[in-house]
Amino acid sequence: MRVRDLSISYGAEPVLEGVDIGVGEGQFVSLVGPSGSGKSSLLRAVIGLQKPLDGSIELDVPSTDIGILFQDDALLPWKTARENVALGLTFRGIKKDEALAQADFWLARLGLAGFENRFPRRLSGGQRKRVALAQVLALKPKLILMDEPFASLDAIVRARVIQDVVALVEREHISVLLVTHDLEEALWLSDTIYLLSQGPHAHITREYNVPIPRPRDLIRARKHPAFAPLYEKLWRDLSREVGAAPRLVASDADAA
Amino acid sequence: MNKRPYAWVRQLAAFAILLAIWEASGRAGLLNPLYAPAPSQIAAALVDLFGSGRIWTHMEATFTAALGGLALGILIGVAVAIVAAMVPLVAELVEPVMTLLNAIPRVILAPLFVIWLGIGTSSKVALAVVLVAVLMFFTVFTGIRQVDQRLVERIITLGGGRVALIRHVYLPSVAAWVMGSLKVAIGFAFTGAVVGEFVAASRGLGYLLSFAQSTYNAALMLAIVLLIMIVVLVIFALGGLLERRLLRWS
Numbered sequence: 001m002r003v004r005d006l007s008i009s010y011g012a013e014p015v016l017e018g019v020d021i022g023v024g025e026g027q028f029v030s031l032v033g034p035s036g037s038g039k040s041s042l043l044r045a046v047i048g049l050q051k052p053l054d055g056s057i058e059l060d061v062p063s064t065d066i067g068i069l070f071q072d073d074a075l076l077p078w079k080t081a082r083e084n085v086a087l088g089l090t091f092r093g094i095k096k097d098e099a100l101a102q103a104d105f106w107l108a109r110l111g112l113a114g115f116e117n118r119f120p121r122r123l124s125g126g127q128r129k130r131v132a133l134a135q136v137l138a139l140k141p142k143l144i145l146m147d148e149p150f151a152s153l154d155a156i157v158r159a160r161v162i163q164d165v166v167a168l169v170e171r172e173h174i175s176v177l178l179v180t181h182d183l184e185e186a187l188w189l190s191d192t193i194y195l196l197s198q199g200p201h202a203h204i205t206r207e208y209n210v211p212i213p214r215p216r217d218l219i220r221a222r223k224h225p226a227f228a229p230l231y232e233k234l235w236r237d238l239s240r241e242v243g244a245a246p247r248l249v250a251s252d253a254d255a256a
Numbered sequence: 257m258n259k260r261p262y263a264w265v266r267q268l269a270a271f272a273i274l275l276a277i278w279e280a281s282g283r284a285g286l287l288n289p290l291y292a293p294a295p296s297q298i299a300a301a302l303v304d305l306f307g308s309g310r311i312w313t314h315m316e317a318t319f320t321a322a323l324g325g326l327a328l329g330i331l332i333g334v335a336v337a338i339v340a341a342m343v344p345l346v347a348e349l350v351e352p353v354m355t356l357l358n359a360i361p362r363v364i365l366a367p368l369f370v371i372w373l374g375i376g377t378s379s380k381v382a383l384a385v386v387l388v389a390v391l392m393f394f395t396v397f398t399g400i401r402q403v404d405q406r407l408v409e410r411i412i413t414l415g416g417g418r419v420a421l422i423r424h425v426y427l428p429s430v431a432a433w434v435m436g437s438l439k440v441a442i443g444f445a446f447t448g449a450v451v452g453e454f455v456a457a458s459r460g461l462g463y464l465l466s467f468a469q470s471t472y473n474a475a476l477m478l479a480i481v482l483l484i485m486i487v488v489l490v491i492f493a494l495g496g497l498l499e500r501r502l503l504r505w506s
Contacts, residue, residue: 049413065433075410078505087411088416089416139415
């Protein structure tokens with residue numbers, strides 16, 4: 001997947017301007033940037049929910065091979081976990097029984113065996129996130145777009161879900177474009193990280209390669225010699241972007 | 257809400273004590289039976305209504321009007337709301353009318369319906385329909401506009417089309433809103449039926465009430481009020497069962 005010279009606008013001023021990013025096959029790419037830099041808009045443009053003002057989006061895979069994981073899990077509250085997961089499969093013309101069987105398989109794979117017939121309301125935040133993940137994975141996507149999918153989870157659950165995502169994505173050789181403002185998360189998961197400047201007129205200011213070998217393990221990744229320096233560098237660059245925000249007072253920018 | 261345990265025991269006891277005081281005052285001659293008949297007299301009136309069998313025709317009339325009006329009102333209200341939500345022109349034309357109907361006490365239309373439809377069941381059904389349909393229209397119309405866009409986008413990104421959206425997002429949402437205002441609608445439907453009968457009828461609980469009024473029969477009046485309360489409570493319970501069945505996910 002390749003995004004070239006992309007601009008997105010909601011009003012007079014473009015949120016994003018001249019953005020270039022690429023996601024290679026099996027690559028995990030993160031897009032980090034301050035809030036309001038148009039990160040989500042970029043994902044929405046790729047999936048076709050948002051019309052870009054300018055630029056092009058080249059997909060090497062058919063749009064049916066793209067999955068998207070939103071910040072909120074957006075499960076249908078009136079359907080059980082397995083019915084939610086089976087939904088996308090039935091849209092592809094798979095018979096309901098077969099779709100439900102596949103849904104059970106993916107739920108079990110994500111550690112949710114025994115929770116198939118629960119309604120979303122009766123699942124925890126982490127479990128709902130896993131159901132949403134199963135919903136996407138069941139469609140066997142080649143590319144997954146993730147819009148801050150782990151933001152709402154508490155620390156321990158978040159680490160476990162991220163570890164599962166790393167393992168699955170590595171094994172299934174899925175390409176991922178993740179949008180996040182969490183640097184640690186980006187470092188854990190990515191091969192490449194793009195830094196987006198403060199919006200409006202947000203654009204890519206830097207690109208970083210993460211040399212931590214795969215398969216990755218969260219604890220070991222953190223101990224890798226490249227982790228801490230890269231984290232610091234990212235943090236400094238991101239702080240500078242946030243500090244460049246006109247609305248921020250000087251003392252806030254210094255503290256950051 | 258009262259979260260203390262066994263609230264119903266205390267409520268029931270208080271009610272029993274109140275009844276006992278009422279009954280005692282009646283028997284002691286402290287209350288004029290013409291205005292405030294004792295509970296035993298009300299019970300006697302109730303027993304007489306059922307014993308003579310003349311209550312059934314009245315109950316049948318009221319039930320037919322209320323339940324018919326409820327069903328038709330929900331159907332019309334939901335249908336108009338869905339069409340209005342999909343066709344902007346319909347919304348433009350219908351919304352002001354509904355707002356106006358919502359603003360006025362709709363029971364004032366009762367005499368008009370009698371002129372138009374006669375003193376039979378249809379004028380009572382019409383009144384119940386107007387009461388229920390306006391309520392349902394606003395419930396569903398505002399509901400459809402507030403459908404969770406994240407769910408809509410989820411269905412689209414999973415590859416679902418228009419039919420899938422209606423089936424998996426809009427219909428369940430509509431069902432939830434309808435169930436949510438069902439109790440109010442039941443109350444409205446009975447209001448429509450009884451008030452309609454009150455205005456002009458030859459049968460029905462409302463007619464019986466108006467008859468009791470003209471004959472200064474307070475015991476009969478209170479007996480009918482009690483009967484209507486019981487009936488509505490039973491229907492509420494049935495509605496609650498349906499709600500639990502349909503909204504078991506919530």
